[in-house]
Amino acid sequence: xxxxxxxxxxxxxxxxxxxxxxxxxxxxxxxxxxxxxxxxxxxxxxxxxxxxxxxxxxxxxxxxxxxxxxxxxxxxxxx
Amino acid sequence: xxxxxxxxxxxxxxxxxxxxxxxxxxxxxxxxxxxxxxxxxxxxxxxxxxxxxxxxxxxxxxxxxxxxxxxxxxxxxxxxxxxxxxxxxxxxxxxxxxxxxxxxxxxxxxxxxxxxxxxxxxxxxxxxxxxxxxxxxxxxxxxxxxxxxxxxxxxxxxxxxxxxxxxxxxxxxxxxxxxxxxxxxxxxxxxxxxxxxxxxxxxxxxxxxxxxxxxxxxxxxxxxx
Numbered sequence: 605x606x607x608x609x610x611x612x613x614x615x616x617x618x619x620x621x622x623x624x625x626x627x628x629x630x631x632x633x634x635x636x637x638x639x640x641x642x643x644x645x646x647x648x649x650x651x652x653x654x655x656x657x658x659x660x661x662x663x664x665x666x667x668x669x670x671x672x673x674x675x676x677x678x679x680x681x682x683x
Numbered sequence: 684x685x686x687x688x689x690x691x692x693x694x695x696x697x698x699x700x701x702x703x704x705x706x707x708x709x710x711x712x713x714x715x716x717x718x719x720x721x722x723x724x725x726x727x728x729x730x731x732x733x734x735x736x737x738x739x740x741x742x743x744x745x746x747x748x749x750x751x752x753x754x755x756x757x758x759x760x761x762x763x764x765x766x767x768x769x770x771x772x773x774x775x776x777x778x779x780x781x782x783x784x785x786x787x788x789x790x791x792x793x794x795x796x797x798x799x800x801x802x803x804x805x806x807x808x809x810x811x812x813x814x815x816x817x818x819x820x821x822x823x824x825x826x827x828x829x830x831x832x833x834x835x836x837x838x839x840x841x842x843x844x845x846x847x848x849x850x851x852x853x854x855x856x857x858x859x860x861x862x863x864x865x866x867x868x869x870x871x872x873x874x875x876x877x878x879x880x881x882x883x884x885x886x887x888x889x890x891x892x893x894x895x896x897x898x899x900x901x902x903x904x905x906x907x908x
Contacts, residue, residue: 617830618864620790669747672740672776675783675830 605650605658606683609666612643617675646670647683655682684709684907686726689754689770691716691734691745696767696887700730703887707903714750721753724762726906729754731768731823731885741784741826742772751777763807763906764879768824771871771881780874780881782831787824788864794823796895797862799870799884800850803843806877810908811901817854818898820884822862827883829865829872839872846880847871 613619622642629637648665652658662680671678686709690697697713704711704726712722716734721727734745745751751773758764758779766774774780787793796819801812812818831839839845847870851860856868863883871882886899 617785618788620786620788624790669743670739672743672783674781674832675785 607648607662608681608683609646609678610643611671611676611678612641614675614677684725685723686711687714687722687724688728689714689750693733693736694730695732697730700728700887703890703903706890716748716750718750721757726763727754729766729770729773731770734769742776745773746776758879761878766881767885768883771883774881779879781835782829784826785828785830786826787828792825793862796821798850798852799847800854802845802848806873808880808902808905809846811905819896820886821888822884824883827863829869844873845869846873847882
């Protein structure tokens, strides 16, 4: 079973990389751009047939290592 | 006094620290990250560098290494723990200190000497400094922008858990003297029990007047006091 995990900085945490990318795109003329937050993306394969159990496993991986929950939010999606 | 310096793949300040400790007459041992036993230590130093290539987040992988389990156990028993630069990042990732170290606000790797104020000298790490003494130490980091929530920041300020703040040569703590954007100009913090210090600047680089200054020596000598 495959999952994706997207990790982004919480909205109150300054994201300097995102800001620079945002400013650059604006300088390039992308005037409709409202905002950018940069993050990380993981694809995770799990040896488990049960949806709920597999997702719980991924959730635990996020909390224990992949995500610093003090500054980052994460979203798990089944692929 | 017995000290241990933890060595990870990618550590690069470990020998500088060993030399600084030996200069202050510590009996020092180097301890490999895969070891499951910590030698008898009054002080454990987690050095700077790029442990595990800074993969995932700076310090995140090192915080889960074998030896860190032992360091955490020792810390809970009151052993003195000093984390410098990447070592500070590792202490935070290991949960021994709170907060987070974000990328420098200007997105640049900073390598320069900065002025610091010793905000709290009533702890095992800073007792040889005078309160509000100005010192110059070197910084060399990309993720040193200390951040924490308002509740924790208030605790740090109220309980006097901030050891060092960035300042200018007059001692003013302001935005212009803040190299990396850290909240309240924080350069180093203590835990509640004050047996753990995490700091971004490198005291071990300032122990020899031939190559720098000697402003770092007092930190190592404080530990002997």
